[in-house]
Amino acid sequence: MSILQGSDLECVRGDRRLFKDINFSLEAGELIQVHGPNGSGKTSLLRMLCGLAIPAHGKICWHGTDIRSLKGDYYGAITYLGHLSGVKDDLTAIENLRISSALAGVEIDAKKAHDALQHMGLGGRELLPVKVLSQGQRRRVALARLLVCRTVLWILDEPLAALDSAAVKLVQNLLEQHLVQGGMVVMTTHQEIDIAAGATHRLQLA
Amino acid sequence: MSILQGSDLECVRGDRRLFKDINFSLEAGELIQVHGPNGSGKTSLLRMLCGLAIPAHGKICWHGTDIRSLKGDYYGAITYLGHLSGVKDDLTAIENLRISSALAGVEIDAKKAHDALQHMGLGGRELLPVKVLSQGQRRRVALARLLVCRTVLWILDEPLAALDSAAVKLVQNLLEQHLVQGGMVVMTTHQEIDIAAGATHRLQLA
Amino acid sequence: MLPVQPIGCNSLNMSLWVIQRDLLLAMRRRADVLTTLFFFIIVVSLFPLGVGPEINMLRTMAPGVVWVAALLASMLSLGRMFSSDYLDGTLEQMLLSPQSLSMLVLGKALAHWLVTGVPLVLMSPVLGLQYDLSTEALLVLTASLLLGTPVLSLIGAIGAALTLGLRGGGVLVSLLVLPLYIPVLIFGAGAVEASAAGLGAGAHLSLLGAFLLVSLVLAPWAAAVSLRISME
Amino acid sequence: MLPVQPIGCNSLNMSLWVIQRDLLLAMRRRADVLTTLFFFIIVVSLFPLGVGPEINMLRTMAPGVVWVAALLASMLSLGRMFSSDYLDGTLEQMLLSPQSLSMLVLGKALAHWLVTGVPLVLMSPVLGLQYDLSTEALLVLTASLLLGTPVLSLIGAIGAALTLGLRGGGVLVSLLVLPLYIPVLIFGAGAVEASAAGLGAGAHLSLLGAFLLVSLVLAPWAAAVSLRISME
Amino acid sequence: MIWASWSDFFSMGGYGFYVWGSYLVAFACIAGEIALVFNRKRTLLKHLSLIHESTKEEKRNETTS
Amino acid sequence: MAINWFNYSSPASFYFLAGKMIPPFTIAATILFAVGLYIGFFVAPTDFQQGEAYRIIFIHVPAAWMSMFLYVMMAIWAGIGLAFNTRLSSMMATAIAPTGAMFTFLALWTGALWGKPMWGAWWVWDARLTSELILLFLYIGFMSLQAAIDDPRRADKAGAVIALVGVVNIPIIYFSVKWWNTLHQGASVSITQSPKMATTMLTGMLIMSIACWMYAIAVILMRTRTIILERERHTAWVGELQGATK
């Protein structure tokens, strides 16, 4: 039995069936990359994995139990990053990071937040309100959560959007390190990215 | 004298100087690709070119006249596409396209809008409200404006974000065709893109 | 070469496009129109609950209450005038439109009036009946609202433009706009009281008309200036 | 392996974090707090302008007007409770938080009350003076607002959660929430009237207290359920 | 001198509360405003001198390294 | 020595000029307040109608006047800043607002304290009182708007628009007594008519008014200086200033 397992998943949006009979399983240290053209249902699949949407058919199990009956226990084990960054325009980068990780169940002090942001290349910008930052910088603030969270499963929807090549490299390292430590990742991206560590599965939609 | 000319441009945001002494000139059929890491001021530069922001120093001339004194005449000649798509969630793709081009000064009928959307790969989705579309599909709706507008200068801020490879190809063709017809393009992107037609300049920030 | 000048579009046309678009958006969410109206109705109906049922007092209060409710209903929906366009980048495109921005703003203010003001005007006689107003007072009330509500939308456009993108804009806008609404309120409610007192509402109504003309000319311009400031 | 369970965080702690964060956001825009307050003041001051200056009538109206204004001020700022968190994706993250969502919602409602309710309570005696209320009536008015405004925030949270992401939510929320506010309004304004009539406000005030307890228990839970529904 | 005694002066013909209430608040407001202005300036100068120190330090570091 | 006025419109030189101007205005304000209060409390005779309560006039009327004058000044400076993009005048407007709001509050407060003994109520909904209250809201709206905007240049311009639009209220306050028949006193000082009140009262009131002017100028200049420093903190001259004070 794998740690995360999706069986026979089907997604219906409006009057359109996006996909059906999707099966996958994920072990510690593995990564699934979801591929597919625009509108093929990648985001929909990821939201199902988080329990934010309910599959029309099939089920998703975590350690063998349906995630819908796990609730809080499951939420404590995942980190989701969607198309929207979830950063507050009026707060500074540090405040955003501290609060978002507190909400995810990990309280960190300003020093630690500062270090994480520094590592994401935001040194010197930690005290600016996020609304004045550039598109890529905002995305980096959101990604900094990955540095401080201690969850095993990361669900990332296009983490590379708006990032420059230096930041892409950074995210790549982060993922590799997470996999080496026994973490798991499900992600989508339209850009090519190659992860050295761990087994990489490919899930093609449409 | 070139058609679009920026001289000695300087940009200050908050207490930070993003760039200074930026010079460029653009002739018919040419493309400028603005490069630079996240937060280096690409978006700020593009907004200056549109007249949405005012440079701290230097000026931007269109056919030799400062764009700030041209106002409407200049706006009639450019099309700007920013990080935000400018599509309304509650309207359908067709309505969005028709209205945004009417605001830009070109009234088109439903047939023409339909064709443009079809060409952007949104066939069958024209009548859905945009809010149910996927990230990439929304971006395509915004890009469809380029097919119907008749402006000479296109200013595009990361047009490729969220697009799959088929859509990237499409945009590439679109740009090439525009350049061949004597149009001009200023754009930023973190992805690699190669345009066959016309002269391509590279502007590196920071 | 591509043509530099756009064709087939002038400023008036553009206002019409904007009005049409905003109405379309309102229709897409028909609830919007209804909810402003219901807000108006509920506020007017709340007062007897808070104040007590004595009919003489209610009759004296009526014009004031209806007008205050209309003013609040109109103000509450100001937030929608520009902010959604701002958030999704449409407003940027409008600023880059080759036509006059004032005309676009005028279009948006008129659309706002059509969606929020007109239903109130149509509803007011019914609400007036609840407060036992005479037929003549009802007529004057409706006429005063008909002249006054467009002024509210026009002045409101300035406030909405100034507070664009500011957090807490929804309440800030009321702070900016309510003091400017007060003359409209005074003369609007005053018209009904004057007619009830047998003095004739003519003077009050013509003052309201003058407010309307002045704001039709100045407000779109001021709002356009404010928009450019807010978007800089 | 990384630890699956988060550490150093329980539900109560989480509410405190949320309150702290919302207060921080409010402080970042100090204007927010002030503007709700001024909205309240302005609405209360608008009525005499519409109704006329006769002091006896104003005195009778006073409790109703102050209560309706408090209700509107509280309702107006409901939009802010969840919508900005929704738009930028923070709410998604909250739903995925391992702790109880009800506690988060409770935190947000309390923060809303601290930012919008408390200033109203503190201001109300001054406004009562403008309407020439007696000292005792002023005391009762303040007490009734102190008990009633948290109920408004708590009930409002349900409405705000249900209308999340709907366009025109700002007005829709009022439609949903106002009917639920009405009992609070009736007993709140009633308390002052009763004390003015020499009947003693005790019964009314204890009813308000009961409302408060019930809504403290039920509203966060209902709002949490609504949030899950809205986000599905 | 139009006042018979100091207590006469303070009672203001029975209107003492109103008259002194006005003047006291007026001068409290004026004093408060002055205090606020000075306070604003003091905190600003403190802030500025911090910036100044740190830039000086940076310069020193540059020259030594 | 010829003064280069144009030079003084730059914030840097105005900073130093204002520094020189503040002491004389402060001294003038102190002396005039002392003289005015002396006349008000020890020279002016008791009013035969209102008794001693009328002595509130010496603070009420200057405060009411200042509240209106300062609003107009604020709107003018803000308008100049908007039209000609002169930073200094916008800073002046920003600096005037809190002082104006304070005087408006004082006019309301002292009026209320005067109203209780005279009219029997702290507050009546009379046109002049109400419009003065609206004036307070306008000041607060101006300040909240500016406080809500982070970028000072945008704050200046947005504030200017709302200040200019709000100017319509000033004639309403001033003429409200004429237009509506109200409880509040009509203008008793005007240029065309000879004054109706005792000359000592009038002198006291005028001296207090001038004192308020002097005070307002001094405190506004002080605030402007602080605002200049805040806005220009990254410029070389502020750095030098800092080096000099260290």
Ligand code: HEM
């Ligand atoms: C809260 C209550 C009050 C407010 C807001 C208020 C407001 C004002 C204002 C704005 C002015 C200046 C108008 C002008 O220069 O024409 C003024 C002047 C004056 N007020 Fe009041 N007032 C209040 C209460 C009173 C009361 C109770 C009295 C006396 C019974 C009073 C007596 C005067 C007098 C004598 C002047 C000078 C008029 C003149 O000489 O021009 N005020 N007040």
Ligand SMILES: Nc1ncnc2c1ncn2[C@@H]1O[C@H](COP(=O)(O)OP(=O)(O)OP(=O)(O)O)[C@@H](O)[C@H]1O
């Ligand atoms: N109500 C509806 N009716 C019809 N189709 C719908 C409806 N709602 C959603 N869809 C379709 O469902 C799909 C949603 O896809 P999703 O957002 O999961 O795509 P994605 O793979 O993440 O794409 P992208 O790469 O662009 O982010 C889109 O194709 C959209 O058109």
Ligand SMILES: Nc1ncnc2c1ncn2[C@@H]1O[C@H](COP(=O)(O)OP(=O)(O)OP(=O)(O)O)[C@@H](O)[C@H]1O
């Ligand atoms: N008030 C401010 N204070 C300091 N820095 C600021 C302020 N406002 C903006 N900035 C900085 O200005 C830059 C804005 O950059 P811009 O958005 O033009 O970047 P970009 O090149 O488009 O980046 P991206 O590739 O991420 O889109 C950011 O580095 C931001 O941190």
Ligand SMILES: [Mg+2]
């Ligand atoms: Mg997607």
Ligand SMILES: [Mg+2]
């Ligand atoms: Mg950018």
